[in-house]
Amino acid sequence: MAMIKDGRKSGILNSPAVVTARRAFGITKTYIAIAAFMSVMAIAVWGNVMYVNSGAATASNSTALNSSAGNAISSNAIVTGIGSKAGSGTPLLALPLDMVPFLMIATPVVLLFVYDKNNGVLEYMLSLGMTQRDIYMQYLKATLLIALIYSVIFIPAVLAYGYVVYGASAVAAVLPIPFLAIPFALVVVGFLVMAMMGFSVLQKTRAGSNQPLGLAIGWASTAPAYLVPFIFPFETAIYADIVIIVALAAVTLIFLLSAGKLIRREKFLP
Amino acid sequence: MNTHTLELKGVDSGYNGKPVLHNISFTAKESSVYVVLGPNGAGKTTLFRTIAGILEPLKGRVLLDGKDMASSEELRSNINYLSHYNALPEEMTVYNALKFYSDMEGGDPEKVIDLLNLSELRNKRVSDLSQGQKKRVSIAKVFLRERDIYLLDEPTANLDPGLSKEIRELILKLSKDKLVLYSSHNLYEATDIGMNLILIKDGKLAMFDKIANVRQKSYRMGIRASKDITKIVDAKKEASGYYVITVSKPDEAGLALRKIVEKGILVTEMRELDNPLQELFDKEGR
Numbered sequence: 001m002a003m004i005k006d007g008r009k010s011g012i013l014n015s016p017a018v019v020t021a022r023r024a025f026g027i028t029k030t031y032i033a034i035a036a037f038m039s040v041m042a043i044a045v046w047g048n049v050m051y052v053n054s055g056a057a058t059a060s061n062s063t064a065l066n067s068s069a070g071n072a073i074s075s076n077a078i079v080t081g082i083g084s085k086a087g088s089g090t091p092l093l094a095l096p097l098d099m100v101p102f103l104m105i106a107t108p109v110v111l112l113f114v115y116d117k118n119n120g121v122l123e124y125m126l127s128l129g130m131t132q133r134d135i136y137m138q139y140l141k142a143t144l145l146i147a148l149i150y151s152v153i154f155i156p157a158v159l160a161y162g163y164v165v166y167g168a169s170a171v172a173a174v175l176p177i178p179f180l181a182i183p184f185a186l187v188v189v190g191f192l193v194m195a196m197m198g199f200s201v202l203q204k205t206r207a208g209s210n211q212p213l214g215l216a217i218g219w220a221s222t223a224p225a226y227l228v229p230f231i232f233p234f235e236t237a238i239y240a241d242i243v244i245i246v247a248l249a250a251v252t253l254i255f256l257l258s259a260g261k262l263i264r265r266e267k268f269l270p
Numbered sequence: 271m272n273t274h275t276l277e278l279k280g281v282d283s284g285y286n287g288k289p290v291l292h293n294i295s296f297t298a299k300e301s302s303v304y305v306v307l308g309p310n311g312a313g314k315t316t317l318f319r320t321i322a323g324i325l326e327p328l329k330g331r332v333l334l335d336g337k338d339m340a341s342s343e344e345l346r347s348n349i350n351y352l353s354h355y356n357a358l359p360e361e362m363t364v365y366n367a368l369k370f371y372s373d374m375e376g377g378d379p380e381k382v383i384d385l386l387n388l389s390e391l392r393n394k395r396v397s398d399l400s401q402g403q404k405k406r407v408s409i410a411k412v413f414l415r416e417r418d419i420y421l422l423d424e425p426t427a428n429l430d431p432g433l434s435k436e437i438r439e440l441i442l443k444l445s446k447d448k449l450v451l452y453s454s455h456n457l458y459e460a461t462d463i464g465m466n467l468i469l470i471k472d473g474k475l476a477m478f479d480k481i482a483n484v485r486q487k488s489y490r491m492g493i494r495a496s497k498d499i500t501k502i503v504d505a506k507k508e509a510s511g512y513y514v515i516t517v518s519k520p521d522e523a524g525l526a527l528r529k530i531v532e533k534g535i536l537v538t539e540m541r542e543l544d545n546p547l548q549e550l551f552d553k554e555g556r
Binding site (some may be wrong): 014016021023026027068100116119120121123124125126128129130194264265266270 | 285286319322323324325327342343346347350352353355356357358359360361362365370371373374375411
């Protein structure tokens with residue numbers, strides 16, 4: 001790789017991850033359009049969560065007459081009131097639901113990987129001295145970059161929507177969720193892309209099914225996060241979601257590090 | 271002048287643990303084109319992929335200057351492999367596709383666009399190109415960065431005769447100080463471009479020799495003449511219209527031609543009818 005790197009032009013825009021991300025968007029726009037639609041749905045879900053939370057806060061404190069008092073009591077209500085009961089973590093349902101647009105937006109990278117495999121681009125990369133891990137890293141970085149850019153747009157949009165429609169108290173009440181959403185999105189798309197790149201190269205008969213299976217695998221990785229809010233109180237549920245994030249990150253990392261041993265180079269051939 | 275030695279020592283290679291190549295051993299160190307011949311499925315592409323380090327040998331070693339290629343990514347980057355797949359990002363324009371590779375491996379896309387006369391295709395999307403045009407762009411990748419060893423798997427497939435000739439000339443120029451392995455099904459092309467022959471049959475090395483040493487013992491010359499020449503030389507007229515004589519060396523063909531011309535007969539064409547490697551290919555390759 002040393003010799004290849006010598007010849008490369010520097011610059012972020014020419015970095016393999018950025019080029020791969022741009023190419024992924026170049027081959028299909030459909031998933032981006034679906035992701036945009038899903039984002040609107042997700043913002044609606046968030047809005048509901050904020051509405052329910054702010055409503056619960058108001059109900060729990062009949063003396064709260066202004067928004068600033070509501071703020072304090074709302075946060076308090078989650079931690080000490082609703083937050084202490086099993087199942088009180090339901091606002092955290094927004095977390096896995098919000099992953100749907102992230103799964104959509106990561107799918108073009110999986111498509112690009114399959115496309116590059118079938119076109120001989122991966123074979124050419126191997127011939128340049130790249131390892132299986134180098135190749136996986138290139139597509140993984142592109143996915144993480146896309147997810148990060150998307151979350152930087154999506155999360156503030158959600159919070160801005162909540163602030164304008166429901167007020168600062170509503171936003172404050174759900175504040176841990178957007179902070180969890182960014183790492184959760186990164187590990188979910190990372191896991192999805194690694195799993196699907198593995199599937200794509202190991203599939204004996206090229207029967208396709210990469211997109212639906214990829215979305216199903218991505219959804220499955222978020223499935224525990226759907227159950228957590230019903231089992232644990234809010235505070236504990238946050239820790240449970242953090243455990244899910246760490247576990248998914250660990251599985252993805254182990255797969256990446258052992259890619260060279262798990263998957264032979266010949267599997268990357270057209 | 272090439273100073274590198276490519277050596278294969280008892281290499282078995284293949285897919286899913288099943289060998290396609292069996293016990294391949296040869297040493298190539300001459301700056302020239304080594305033509306890799308063999309029928310479909312003989313193992314030519316597998317041989318190239320193994321040398322390029324894409325496939326790890328199941329047995330044996332591939333050495334470059336005595337160093338094991340499998341263990342060195344840097345050594346592998348000294349080799350350029352042109353697959354018979356075009357390996358082009360089809361959603362890009364020609365320029366961007368070449369830039370995509372130059373960003374990865376170095377080189378100047380402008381230079382290769384000029385070298386392969388791709389200016390008129392520069393802003394076209396790769397997916398909109400014909401098969402032959404895609405092949406041209408794919409070949410352009412070969413010239414992006416200078417390497418020590420070039421592995422070219424059927425580089426002129428899908429190209430028209432004129433362009434094939436241009437590409438062969440470029441490759442011949444390249445081979446003056448580089449080691450080039452070139453696979454082809456076209457026997458005429460093989461004799462045109464190659465100095466050395468690597469013949470693969472059923473995954474085994476059937477022959478490794480200079481092409482000059484493996485020419486057939488006798489070959490057929492076709493003559494088109496204004497009058498019957500069968501009474502002048504030992505020739506037979508074939509349905510193709512050629513009078514055919516069999517000779518074992520060029521002098522004999524020259525003598526036959528002189529005899530015909532001395533009788534006042536106009537000779538409009540004289541050429542070797544079969545490829546010199548045909549018999550070898552039929553016997554060893556099939």
